[in-house]
Amino acid sequence: MVPLSWYLIFAAALFSIGLFGVLSRRNAVAILLGIELMLNSVNINLAAFWRYGDVRMMAGQVFAIIVFAVAAAEVAVGLALVISVYRRRNTVIADDINMMKW
Amino acid sequence: MTTETLIWLIPLPPVLAFFLIVLFTNRSKTLSHTVGVGAAILSFVGSMVVFFRAVGEEHFAEHPFTSAVNWLPTGAGWFKIGVLVDPLGAMVLFFVSITIFMIFLYSVGYHNYGQPEGDHDHKGLPPHGATIEHDGHKHVVPSVEPMYSRFFAFLALFAFGMYVLVVSDNLLTMFVGWEIMGLCSYLLIGFWYGKPSAHNAAVKAFMTTRIGDVFMLLGISYLYSVTGTLTFREIFTEETLHMLAEHTTFFGMTVSGFIALLLFIGTVGKSAQWPLHVWLPDAMEGPTPVSAMIHAATMVSAGVYAVIRMFPLLTADMHGHGLPTTMAIVAFIGAFTALFAATIAVAQNDIKRVLAYSTISQLGFMIAALGIGAYVAAAFHLVTHAFFKALLFLGSGSVIHGMEHGVLHTRNHDVDPQDMYNMGGLKNKMPITFWTFLIGGFALSGFPLITAGFWSKDEILADAFAHEHWAVFITLAVAAFLTAFYTMRQITLTFLGDARTEEAKHAHETPWTMTTPLVILSFFAVTFGWVGIPEHFPVLGPLFHKNWFHDFVGHTLAEVPKAPEFSWVPLLTSLVVALGGLGLGYLVYRNVKSVSEDKLQIPLLKNKYYFDEAYDFLFVKPAYWFAENIVYKFMDQGVIDGILHIFGPSTGGIGSLIRDKFDLPVINRFFGDGSAEVTYWFGGKLRAIQTGRIQQYLMLALVVFIAIGAVLFFVLA
Numbered sequence: 001m002v003p004l005s006w007y008l009i010f011a012a013a014l015f016s017i018g019l020f021g022v023l024s025r026r027n028a029v030a031i032l033l034g035i036e037l038m039l040n041s042v043n044i045n046l047a048a049f050w051r052y053g054d055v056r057m058m059a060g061q062v063f064a065i066i067v068f069a070v071a072a073a074e075v076a077v078g079l080a081l082v083i084s085v086y087r088r089r090n091t092v093i094a095d096d097i098n099m100m101k102w
Numbered sequence: 103m104t105t106e107t108l109i110w111l112i113p114l115p116p117v118l119a120f121f122l123i124v125l126f127t128n129r130s131k132t133l134s135h136t137v138g139v140g141a142a143i144l145s146f147v148g149s150m151v152v153f154f155r156a157v158g159e160e161h162f163a164e165h166p167f168t169s170a171v172n173w174l175p176t177g178a179g180w181f182k183i184g185v186l187v188d189p190l191g192a193m194v195l196f197f198v199s200i201t202i203f204m205i206f207l208y209s210v211g212y213h214n215y216g217q218p219e220g221d222h223d224h225k226g227l228p229p230h231g232a233t234i235e236h237d238g239h240k241h242v243v244p245s246v247e248p249m250y251s252r253f254f255a256f257l258a259l260f261a262f263g264m265y266v267l268v269v270s271d272n273l274l275t276m277f278v279g280w281e282i283m284g285l286c287s288y289l290l291i292g293f294w295y296g297k298p299s300a301h302n303a304a305v306k307a308f309m310t311t312r313i314g315d316v317f318m319l320l321g322i323s324y325l326y327s328v329t330g331t332l333t334f335r336e337i338f339t340e341e342t343l344h345m346l347a348e349h350t351t352f353f354g355m356t357v358s359g360f361i362a363l364l365l366f367i368g369t370v371g372k373s374a375q376w377p378l379h380v381w382l383p384d385a386m387e388g389p390t391p392v393s394a395m396i397h398a399a400t401m402v403s404a405g406v407y408a409v410i411r412m413f414p415l416l417t418a419d420m421h422g423h424g425l426p427t428t429m430a431i432v433a434f435i436g437a438f439t440a441l442f443a444a445t446i447a448v449a450q451n452d453i454k455r456v457l458a459y460s461t462i463s464q465l466g467f468m469i470a471a472l473g474i475g476a477y478v479a480a481a482f483h484l485v486t487h488a489f490f491k492a493l494l495f496l497g498s499g500s501v502i503h504g505m506e507h508g509v510l511h512t513r514n515h516d517v518d519p520q521d522m523y524n525m526g527g528l529k530n531k532m533p534i535t536f537w538t539f540l541i542g543g544f545a546l547s548g549f550p551l552i553t554a555g556f557w558s559k560d561e562i563l564a565d566a567f568a569h570e571h572w573a574v575f576i577t578l579a580v581a582a583f584l585t586a587f588y589t590m591r592q593i594t595l596t597f598l599g600d601a602r603t604e605e606a607k608h609a610h611e612t613p614w615t616m617t618t619p620l621v622i623l624s625f626f627a628v629t630f631g632w633v634g635i636p637e638h639f640p641v642l643g644p645l646f647h648k649n650w651f652h653d654f655v656g657h658t659l660a661e662v663p664k665a666p667e668f669s670w671v672p673l674l675t676s677l678v679v680a681l682g683g684l685g686l687g688y689l690v691y692r693n694v695k696s697v698s699e700d701k702l703q704i705p706l707l708k709n710k711y712y713f714d715e716a717y718d719f720l721f722v723k724p725a726y727w728f729a730e731n732i733v734y735k736f737m738d739q740g741v742i743d744g745i746l747h748i749f750g751p752s753t754g755g756i757g758s759l760i761r762d763k764f765d766l767p768v769i770n771r772f773f774g775d776g777s778a779e780v781t782y783w784f785g786g787k788l789r790a791i792q793t794g795r796i797q798q799y800l801m802l803a804l805v806v807f808i809a810i811g812a813v814l815f816f817v818l819a
Contacts, residue, residue: 023797023804031796098794 007048014041028092032078039071105155106169109185112148113265115141116258123255131250138254142206149199156192163657186271190658194268197485201399201492202261204619208496209391211615213247220245226296231510242510260286264400273322273332291388303384310381314371321364338414347419358418359428373405373465376439386454390499397461398492406468433473437577440466444584449707452520453498456592476565478652482634486554490545493623497539500612504532508605517605523697527601531609536597538620543593545627547586548680554631560676568666579675586683594691638668
């Protein structure tokens with residue numbers, strides 16, 4: 001069996017990639033993508049800890065499924081926002097959406 | 103390599119090609135088509151090896167090539183997925199791999215590879231042509247497709263879907279392949295997404311097939327919940343089928359019949375049978391190789407293949423002579439569609455639309471054949487139809503290409519290069535296209551003895567006749583007559599007579615990448631019929647010893663179906679309708695000069711019996727009305743905004759009450775504006791971090807998070 005640490009390293013790498021994407025990309029859609037990566041790296045951790053811990057305790061899996069649902073909702077709302085911003089301002093670059101700053 | 107391993111590998115090259123093109127080679131047109139065509143060749147070679155090994159195997163039907171792996175733990179056991187190539191699968195693999203390979207090759211020429219970039223071509227629109235200087239003259243030549251690489255990527259994914267579907271040994275992976283094709287048809291029909299008609303057609307195709315797919319998925323789920331397996335060879339055992347046929351379920355139908363009906367609705371969507379046929383003619387908006395791919399090699403054939411595959415389920419509750427409910431429904435829809443689509447095809451003027459309706463009609467033949475239990479005849483017609491319909495579509499693409507050449511020459515872009523009334527006399531301009539198209543057209547009409555279409559269509563009619571399904575027999579005979587008629591109409595209008603426009607006079611033969619597939623496919627459109635000549639056919643039957651096709655494919659079923667007795671009635675019917683239709687088509691359209699002289703431009707047929715309008719009125723308009731009036735006006739504006747609008751004034755009221763009774767008299771008098779000033783001061787200091795840049799906020803959040811994390815870590819540790 002693959003050792004647990006492999007999963008954790010993989011998840012950490014995925015999380016870092018997502019984080020880097022969120023911090024470095026200016027496109028709002030790409031930022032959403034980064035957030036998805038981070039959420040899913042957490043899912044990997046949850047599933048891995050569940051599998052290597054007590055398999056009868058389903059909390060890890062259940063939690064991962066809840067994260068799915070939340071992530072789906074988040075993307076739906078996020079993309080809807082992006083689309084409506086795009087329709088009004090014709091841009092999805094996060095820096096250009098600056099009406100609320102001082 | 104064992105054959106089983108090879109079968110696992112067959113779908114692989116196209117999907118690898120898809121990812122290679124998308125990820126790496128998309129900037130180079132040469133590399134992309136090399137990868138795409140190369141993958142098609144690899145799968146083709148693999149399929150041929152499997153096919154010939156299957157043919158050479160003794161008792162192949164009892165011991166087909168199969169292998170499976172455990173995939174999903176399902177409590178008690180495993181859900182297995184695997185590959186299966188039995189006689190039917192081998193046959194389908196044979197025609198699928200040939201047609202796919204030909205279509206890939208053809209696409210290279212169709213998208214004008216090697217021509218210069220267009221002057222003002224846009225992605226998402228067909229290429230408009232490029233101007234080149236030659237000896238001081240300016241010429242307009244066809245320009246290369248701007249999204250050339252993308253086309254090959256999608257086409258490869260399409261091929262992957264089909265191969266997955268064919269080699270699957272269970273309904274689930276078959277359904278996966280099925281859905282991949284659904285996606286690819288959407289992508290490719292809407293390939294020129296800049297045209298509103300193309301993107302509407304793509305959405306329409308996707309939505310319509312989706313209706314069928316939902317029912318199919320229901321059928322699959324029901325089947326799984328009853329039998330606990332989706333593997334074909336486990337479902338088609340005697341005891342399982344018996345168990346399914348014993349019990350009854352909704353509407354007094356047997357379980358097997360009900361499941362078969364649900365699965366059949368999936369086919370109705372995929373193979374464009376009435377009443378879900380509306381998407382297929384509109385799918386002509388895609389590039390022509392896509393039409394050939396959808397209409398011959400993959401998508402619609404997959405629908406019929408699925409029913410042929412589930413045939414034991416369909417016939418499980420068949421006792422004696424009469425047809426069970428599901429089979430009667432299948433036979434009715436097939437026969438009705440065959441006739442109905444043929445009548446529409448008679449009045450269409452777009453060269454591709456005629457072929458689209460003929461596809462619907464021919465698929466109706468196959469479905470009707472399955473409905474009356476003619477298993478082998480349906481499979482036979484599926485294979486021959488794939489060959490000649492791929493040939494016809496590629497041929498029509500070649501014609502359109504030639505016509506576009508003429509349009510570029512005259513620079514009159516009002517001339518529709520697909521309208522048959524703008525053609526005429528192309529016989530001498532495009533000889534290879536003409537002869538191959540003629541062969542394809544004759545095969546479609548069932549030209550006696552020579553062409554493949556004759557043998558397969560004759561077998562369906564013979565089967566209907568032998569089992570005394572008169573309604574099906576007569577309907578199909580009339581449909582066959584109309585088929586021959588509109589095919590000859592098409593050939594006459596397109597190739598014979600004199601050129602009707604300046605553009606047709608300047609049409610040109612197409613490059614070798616387009617004509618080679620035509621020649622190869624016309625070879626199969628003729629010779630493939632000879633493998634299925636009935637044993638008792640006068641003269642020719644004994645010459646070929648036995649009906650090889652019937653012998654080979656028939657053994658797929660546990661109980662080998664008996665070939666119908668030879669009878670002169672269906673044979674004479676076939677001869678009369680094919681020759682009569684062809685002759686009449688030639689006589690009527692020989693001298694027709696313009697659209698206004700065409701007597702058959704009946705509005706009812708021209709407008710496809712107003713099905714699009716009816717669906718628009720019955721489904722689309724009510725959906726819009728519901729969204730507009732119920733959801734938007736009533737729910738959103740009325741109920742939800744209404745509640746919110748109560749909050750507004752009521753908080754306003756409470757606010758002004760507090761201001762008048764508390765703020766003004768108490769706070770202002772005793773505390774003054776101190777708190778406001780403090781807040782203002784803090785705000786002034788804090789606004790420095792409100793830069794309005796999301797990334798800076800996130801960075802700040804990260805820093806704070808790490809700081810808190812560090813504190814917690816050191817304090818708690």
